[in-house]
Amino acid sequence: MNDYFPDSVGFQTVAYTAVASIAVLLFDFIITFDSEVRWTWGREWGITRIIFIVSRYLPFVGLAMTVYYSVGSTHGGIPNHGTSTDVYDGVRWLGIAASELLLVLRTYVVWGCDKRFLILTLTFTTVVSVVVLVISDVSASESGDSTGVFEGGRNSSIVYGLLMLVELVLMALTLYKRCKSFRLEGSPLVITLYRDGVVYILCITLVSMANCISIILLPPSYTGLLAGPQLVTHSVLASRILFNLRAMSDLQNTVADELTSLGVVSQPIAFQTPPCTDHTELCDFTNC
Template sequence: MILTHIALLSSADNIKGRRSLFQVRSLRMGQCADLNGRQTMAYVEVVSTAVLLFDFCITFDSEVRWTWGRKWEIMRIAFVISRYLPIASVAMYRYYNVQSLQRGIPNPGMFIVVDGTMTTLGSAAADVLLVARTYAFCGGEKRILIAISSFGMATTAAMLTVIIIVVNQSGNPQCGAWEGQQSIIHGLHTIFQLVLMFLTLYKRFKFHRTENGQLVTAIYRDGVFYMLCITLFSMLDWLTMLVHPLSFVCGFYGPGPQTVMHSVLASHILFNLLAANESGDVIENLPVAPRMVFAQQIQTASCVDHLELWDNTDP
């Protein structure tokens, strides 16, 4: 009996020792995986920052040509926010990465609110340029402008509400608390982008099938390309969450590839529209934006609804 009892105790000790060893190994593996995930996200963020700065350099002359010296109205304000706010968000995110690896963020909840709000507003400003493109492609129909603007504002409000809820639910929010809410934010924004893309496709194939003008082609091509890129990066974000959930969630809706692509593509859409229109003829116009005029629908000889976007600053 004594020998049996001793054997049972020895077996129990061995089991506990194995469990402890397994837990230590699991902890080390988890730390290594988290470290690899952080390194991967750091590389991605560095590349995103480089792309943003490089695009800023190569398009600076276009910015000077098309936006400087104009009145501060809706379109110019949206352009400036979508172009420059991501730079500030990138700087804040770099600060977050450095501080989180050293001694931690003093007030992570406030940081989530500030950086999340900046990123959301930057994306919303880029969407304003996209809404203007869709409005022009739809022939300046006010009901369409009202509908997509209302939907966009509701989406932005929902995204900001999610950020506030996450902070209020926890006095010291951690990375894991943001995982589900981040998916909601990406989903809402992707839905808005898809709605605009399907509206563009519908108008293209229903009303502009025989229209091969440079402006219509630029509006259609840039819009669809923009939507596809944003959808692709949203899918990559979700896949990254599955592969490196902790490291990616810690990089909450920050200035990653999706935010950078928002800024870059929105700027190129505006520049391409104005450049394409520079070589076109100006038709009957209806002013709706600063120094820009969207044409009303007119009936051409080919019975095709035609629209133009005109920069009226030239004397």
């Protein structure tokens, strides 16, 4: 006989948070839809565009699943709990991983598209992602299999700690490169690369930290309390990085063309952007 009684208040609170997150994500989608049409529609499909689509739209699926599982936990539990939580973790972390990849590619551009840097960072993030999935699966199994409800163990805080580690490493790499590249400080595109990267990392680090604290201090039924805000933060900021880069690149190209046509300069201005930005599809945020 199962003597477990789910914390209805906790699961309902998680559901409310997820619904609010959906509203925020939908609002951001509406106000940035024109930017998406302008900067992504009608362009050739490539690695960066695929990653963007995943990070942009998959969070809607993850948030809807959060609402469904939270509500289901207050009405007899989740059917096929093991399979359901595996699918949920896969969807949720795939969306976050896609956003992380956009940040990795942005850092790759900052580092002059050094392939050795790309290999090292991708290897590091891949290892962390695998560890995250393993810990998530073990934590969900240990906490939920016997009860059939949507909750995880205290080990879930390690997952968000690992996310913080990735973000802090990328921020350190960005700041280091910024300090070594003062000569590029006049380039609007490079300024956008550094600014967006640092702001993104600070915001997502704060959300990850809040997740760690809430999982440690609150009851197990609140494990997914900030899962929604985590997905929203990744998706919203990753989209803005892409849109801002494309806008700045378009502005620079327009100014260069106008100066050239007016005879102010005899050839297009270089603007001191990373040399691979316009020639490598993998790191080309402006033409993917």
